[in-house]
Each structure stands twice: as structure tokens, then as C-alpha cells.
Amino acid sequence: MPDHALLAYGRAQCAAYPRVVDYMDVIASICPPAAADVLRESSIAEAAYARRDAAVQAICDRSRHRPRITPVRVARVPEFSEVGMEAWEDHEDSAEDVSLMHGDLVGSAPGYLSIDLSSEAEACVTAEAYRRRPPVEVKGWDKVIGVGYRSPTGDFVLRDPMAEPELPNLAIVGKGHYRVRVHYREPDWEADTPQHLLVMIYPGRGDRVIDLKKSSS
Template identity: 35%
Template sequence: MPKRSRVLWAAAALTAVAPALYSRVVSLLSGDDGSRSYVTMSSGSCLGWDIYDQISPWAYLIKALPLFSYGGAPLIVLGFAGWCLSLRSGRAGLGGIIGRWVALVLLVLNLPDFLLPALDAALGPACTEIWGPPELLSRQFAWRLYDFLPPILVLLAVRAPRRPYVRRGPLARTTAAVLVVTAVVLVPAASASPGRVSTKRELDCAGFGDGTVKGLSETDKRFLCAVRGYDRPYESGVEGWDEVSDQDVLAQGRHLCALATRHGGDIHARAVQEAPQASLANMLAGLCPAVTRAQQAEAGRQQAEEDAYVAQKERACAAHPRHRPKIRPVRQRRATLWTEFWTIDGWEEGYEGDPPDLVEELVGSGRGTLAIWAADEAGHACVTVESYTRRPPLETRGWEEVVEVGYESPTGSLELVDGDGTRLKGLTTRGPGSYRVRVHLRGRELVTQVIDAPDGAVELLVQVFPGTAKKPVVHK
């Protein structure tokens, strides 16, 4: 039984049990059991954490077995006993198999705790934060590397002595190189200070600043301004990214851009929304050409759809017979007017404000202001406006409601304005002074009682003419 192998087996057992013994001694001496808990919050999905979340319950159950307590020391002792018995019985090959299986089991149990945080650390800061503060992650990497020592010592203990040096195969060399590079690069990176975070002035956001930051394109600067909320005076940036370095934000933005590009520039695609950097999706348009094109195409589609909708309503209004007045008006105009809050407003420049109260829930007036009911909360009305120099004959036939009110024009420039900004001007014919406004309505019952009323259901005839009377009159 080689002395070298016995020493390595003993070293493996001591290395495995050392952290637990150290923690026990510290706990007894200080009264602190050393336990700490961390609460982390994240959005999206990170590959390493998702895998860890799936396998950790099973791993905990296995590690809770007495055989794997104290870093796997009982398993190592049991493996050593099997190795000794195999050698005494002359079956050295069986002893080697037992030792390699012990090492393999320990490696399989410990590898996820190292490789999965390393994977998320490589994906970016948003995923790294899931595993806890940087100092915790740095210590975790160091302890996980330490956990590899016992199985490595076991492998060395059962390694058959060879006289010549045998060069390892490419798989072994690659694995060793990856572990070394990961340890060298990721462990310091986890505790390294964050990179440059440029200020609003340095990025020249919204045209305020000196733009002194170097090495960034205008596209990069606009993206950083949007992410950090520098281009919106009263809004904050994307939560969780305000202290992330410029280069990391840009790298994660470009990664998300590549993902969105593979889905046609759609930031609402499931893969984009579930990505670790998903919170950056709404800011991608300036950085990602594919997203810009997709959003422009969607805006064009929505505009075309809205234009077609409006055109349909306008055709319905145009299909109504034109009103034939009893006397010739100075002006007659027709339009499809829209409202989001029940009424169409009229006003003169300098007198815009709260609409007046309505008489019979149809028309109301004040000095320089006018309001006419046009739709049940939101909708459209087919409006005809007629301006006269004298009082027109009263018409009630064919109309459901007819109400007349007085109106005082301070400037002589009354106009009707709807929710889309359409204006009907020139309603007053004699400049500033006193007028009467007579409003005729049909279709109110239809739109208030039917969920999907037909297009052009509401018709309004508005007649404006000189008159000094102030009292409203309900004709019908």
C-alpha cells in the first residue's frame, strides 16, 4: 500500500472536513454561528439560476445524507476503506474504480454551485445580482474552488504510478484551462469596482451638457440617456440599471437587440420578455435598427387602421341628406366631429377653459365659450353648422331635441373644436356682440341604449344668429 496514496487519502479527508471544523470552532469561541441570509430581487429569467432552482431541492436532499456531511468526508473514508480492501485482495483495479467514483460523486455535487453562478456572471450584472452581493459571490467562487480539492486529491491517491510522462488528452486540457481561466477572470470580476457611469452632462442628454464622454456613438449616448432617464426631466430611468457601467448597459442592450432581431424586432416576443435584460426592451428603438423598423411598421399599421376607421365614420355622415334651411345662411359647413368627454367645445381665443353647464344636457354657453353634447362619453357626431345674419325659422320636425341659448361673443371669432383638433370657424357673422345658438339633435337614445350603435347615429344641426335674449329656450 503506497505511502504516497495514504497521505493523499488523508489529505482529502482533512481538506473536506476542515471548513466544517473551522466553522464549529469559530461558533464555539464567538457565539456566532456564521449564518447569513440575503434577499435578492430580479426581473426576467437567468439560465444559471433557473437550472439551479430546478436541481437545488434534489441536491439538498442528497447532501443532507450523513455520507455527504462534513464536505463528503464520510464518503472519502468509506472509499479509502474500499480501496485498502481491494489492494489487500490483490485487486488494485477495483480500488482505482472505487476511488474514481468517490471523486466523481463529489465533483458532480459541487460543480453546479460553481458553474451556474459563473454562467450567470458571464451573462451580465442583471443575472449576477440574483446570487447576492458581489462580495458574497466572490467568496462563493473561492469556496467552490476549494470544494474541488478533496476529489482531486482522491484522484491523485488512486492514480497508478507511471514511469514516463503521459500528455493528457484535449478534453482534460480544455477542462483544466476553462476552470483556471474562470477562476482567474470571474472571481476578481465579481468583486471589482463598477466601470464608468457617465453623467447627464457628459452624455449631453436632451442637448444639455458638454458631451465630453469619449468612445461612444450618438446612438450609444441616446440609449444610455433613455435607460438612465436623463432625457425625461420628471421620470426616473430603468430600475436596476442606474449604477451599471456604460459598457455593461450597452453590452446588455446589444445582446437584447440581437435577441429581438431574431424575432423580427418584436420587443414583446416571449424570448425577449423572458431575457435577463428584458427591462431594457422599451428603450431599444434608438439602439436596435430591427426594433426601430418593427415599431415604425407597427405605427404605420395602426395609423392606417385608424385612418380607415375615421374614413368609415365620415362616409356614414356624408351619406345623411344635407340639411335644407328655410332661409339662406351666410355659411353652411358639415363635418364629422369626435369627442372623448361627451361634448364638442366652442371657444374664442383667450377664453378657453372649463366648458359651461349644459341646458337639458344638450348645449351650454358662457362668455366666449360653448359646449354641445355630441356622444355618449366617446364617439363621433355628424355636425352641420349654419351661420345667419338674422333669426332663421324654427325647425322641430324630424329632430328629437331642440334647445336655444344666448351667447356673448367678445371677439367675434367663435369656432367649434373636437377632440382630434378639427375646427369649424366663422360661426359668428357680425363680429363681437350678442348671439343665439340653436342646437338640434337626433340619435341620443340610440347611442345610449345600444352598445354598438350604427355609424353616424348622432346628428347635430347648430344654427348661430344675432340675438340679444339671454334666457335659454327648450323648443322640443
């Protein structure tokens, strides 16, 4: 359809608005009543998102982790991820991928660590970096798995690869060997509450994978 015909069609739609309209968003630029409705619906949707974000943040704040020893660095972010969290260091020794996920939760290779999350719920994400091994905590968590991790650059940053924000660098002593302890609590689907993720990282050698939840039961 040529431009003049499209414009005439849009004006006809506007004249009939709101009784007849096929493309409200499309004609909004030439139709003030449609533009007002588009703006109103957008404002309603943004307000709903803001309320949801505030509710999730309130839950994250109420359930904030209280560490048993003082971490050197702490970061907390609400997250909605379709692909989980990962840390990848740009180095020739970094693995291209992680083929094995332990407990359907965490996979580790030199320069690369991935954490699986549900793509259908928000997440309260907490990361804590320690200079020494923190006490083991399993109560209240559905999964707790410890893995080894080697940082080839000393730049260990967890992020959602498809979105912001990212967490700060957790490799507090630079490149080298670390242990990473990943805690996961599932969302309450009926109550529509977020899932929870707590990541503890501290210097330490060893590549052994430990299911701490099972070993403590």
C-alpha cells in the same frame, strides 16, 4: 443600471429576438429586426385609423344636413372630443365658466358657450350661420335646445379645446346678441356609428332657454 450595461442588455435582447424580447420599441434603434416589426405594426395601426376616419367621413357625408333656407356660412368637420365643443371670447366681459348645462347639452354665458358630447364616439359636426331665424327642425334629432348668446368681440369660434380643427367665426354680424340652436343625435352604439351635432346661429335677442324637442311634441 449604467449605460454600458443597458447597451449590453439591449444587444442580448436583439440577439434573442424574436424569441425573447422585453421592450421591442426600446431596442428598435439598435436592433434592425425589431425596428422592422415596430414599423410594420405602426403602419398597420395607421392604416386602421385611416380606414376608420374614412368610414366616419362617409357617414357624415351621407347624413349631411340640408338647410331649409340658405345659410351665410357653413362648416363641417368630423370630431373626436373628450371634452365637447366650446367657444370662448377673450374679453373682460366673458364668463370664466358655465355652471348650468341645459338638457345636458349646451350652456351659455356672455362670451362663452359649451356643448357636451360623448367622449366615446366620433361626431359629425356641422355649424351654420344665418342672417335671419331659420325654420325649426326637430325630426330625427334626440335633443334640440335654443339658447341666447352675447358675443362681446364678434369672434365666435367653436372648437375642441384639446385638439384641432376649429370652425370658422360664426358671428357673422359682429359683436352683439345671437340665438344658438343646438341639435344632437346620439350614436348608434351597436352599429358603431358617430354622433351628430348641428349648431345654428343667427342674430337675435333673448336669453330664454327653449327645449324645442319637447315644445314640439
